[in-house]
Amino acid sequence: MNITAVIMAGGKGERFWPKSRTNLPKQFLNISGNKSMLQQTITRLERLIDIARIFIVTNELYAELIHAQIPHLPLDNIIIEPIGRNTAPCVGLASILIEERFPDSTMVVLPSDHIIKNDSEFIQILKTAVQVSTQGDNLVTLGISPNYPETGYGYIESTGEVQEINSMEVHRVSRFVEKPDLATAKRYLDSGNFYWNSGIFVWRTSVIRQYIQQLMPEMHDVLETMKAALNFQEQHEVIANEFPKMPDQSIDYGIMEKVDQIYVIPCVFGWDDVGSWTALDRIDEHDENGNVIRGNILNMDTKRCIIESNNGKLIATLGIEDLIVVDTDDVTLICTKDKAQEIKKLLKELRVQKLDQYL
């Protein structure tokens, strides 16, 4: 199969502060297991795709880190975005570069910072997705079968039209919907027709380029200008000049929500977007009091806490409940679980106070 992969690894991943830092975002951390999430993503993909055909889109800041973490990845496969944009420009840029190197390939587009527990299952689904992508002008996405009414994810609704390929259900997509409120999320869960949007997409480069031409014509023009400069001396300069002209839009909003020929494959391979520290409650083992404990910890009368010591220091807790405690060399964070999504507020304040050394 003529497959390539594009891993999006330009995110700042601030919600894992203080373990994540400006120069070390979430995707480069060992959140679960002893490899970084990017390394785990690469290892997973390599079961199907040769490293020479795996690309990572990121920004200048993280190029060295990627090289250090994935030394066997060809340097040419690190695609640098001149500035941070949403996923549509990222996919667009990757598509013209891959078209050039691996014509007519099927691209797997995926985030660098999600957890997938069952790699074999993931690979089987990917194979089916690639097969579906080779028919007509199909776009394929992986949908996570929800097991609770999460309000933090977008959802994908299926029409109910199902075909079976390789003993797998492939559903025709009815629509993409934004993050719902709790009542709506409960309705989605009950209906059985909704899936979490994993942000993992599979399509032929030629097909996604064709949809971009049709639905995002201005972005298409920019991409054509860049494409014309590929393999010329001015390539980097042209990309640097043209890239910022593309809209700050997601591929979901720009393309997926507007296309008819979309299929979703329901997945149960143990997925998590690891959106904040509370994700550890879903990913990790708990002690008998519901705590997730990592490192040198002494806890008494402590319940439902997430406690991590990253530097050998002893964290001693007494009487606390529902807290996140993270100790690093220069920062100790203590935060209630219900504020885990607001850690960015602290970073904003650090910027205001010009305490950039802690960012």
Added chain:
Amino acid sequence: MNITAVIMAGGKGERFWPKSRTNLPKQFLNISGNKSMLQQTITRLERLIDIARIFIVTNELYAELIHAQIPHLPLDNIIIEPIGRNTAPCVGLASILIEERFPDSTMVVLPSDHIIKNDSEFIQILKTAVQVSTQGDNLVTLGISPNYPETGYGYIESTGEVQEINSMEVHRVSRFVEKPDLATAKRYLDSGNFYWNSGIFVWRTSVIRQYIQQLMPEMHDVLETMKAALNFQEQHEVIANEFPKMPDQSIDYGIMEKVDQIYVIPCVFGWDDVGSWTALDRIDEHDENGNVIRGNILNMDTKRCIIESNNGKLIATLGIEDLIVVDTDDVTLICTKDKAQEIKKLLKELRVQKLDQYL
């Protein structure tokens, strides 16, 4: 005036862990201000008593620390208890040593780890107490006028019989009572006849020795044996052998509760026994959210917390309430305020786990 002082500085002060350690108990810490509580106690006393007449009773472990913190204190004035005992043996040993060096003096006995805010007021009261101690066989104690129904202190009840000396009320004591429950403490507060037992006592050495002879005759015999050995080569050996024979009793229980001729001087000089981390709520300034903050702290949505960073590290808090957070070089403690009295449980567990380096 022929005055001497005995500062009791042998306590372990574990409730300020992890700032207090086995080799650095509470009295040697800067809990409030930039001097240790022992140093503050010495400075306060020196307004009335020459350093040559101030004695510190402690154990072997802390002798060097005392010398380092109070370099101008004569080494002979550090009295080493062979083993840790309660206050009666401590007072007994000090009384025979002081009798020898400063005959007929009035001894001020006081803890090393309490805070007194108004030093001048304290000195004025001490002068009056000394004056009262020179009459008859009087024992004198300083009683703190309570401003809330504390259940963690012992109380002293006055008979209502009052005399005025140096424009100060001196009350005849009716009885010493142990720590009350809340209802009783409220009753004490309302009655106006009760004072907190400060543990500060003033008496002539000859008078306390006489009461010991009368009320603790076995301890008196031990003291006589020690006294006979003073200034002989075997002095240290005799004290080491005899000291453990004295009962593990407080001077309150052994003497004060049984003597008739006791006077209490009510004090309002800003006293605190600094019994645990929550004492900082009484001693220190609060921010607009009721937090006591020391060191490099960034707090948001944080209420009524006590947060101390002792090593320059940033402590960032978000959403937390009513917690104690203390960061030292090798330990971070996070404890609810209502468990502040139970910090010893953590130390006990560290001992069980043989993690003595953190004690």
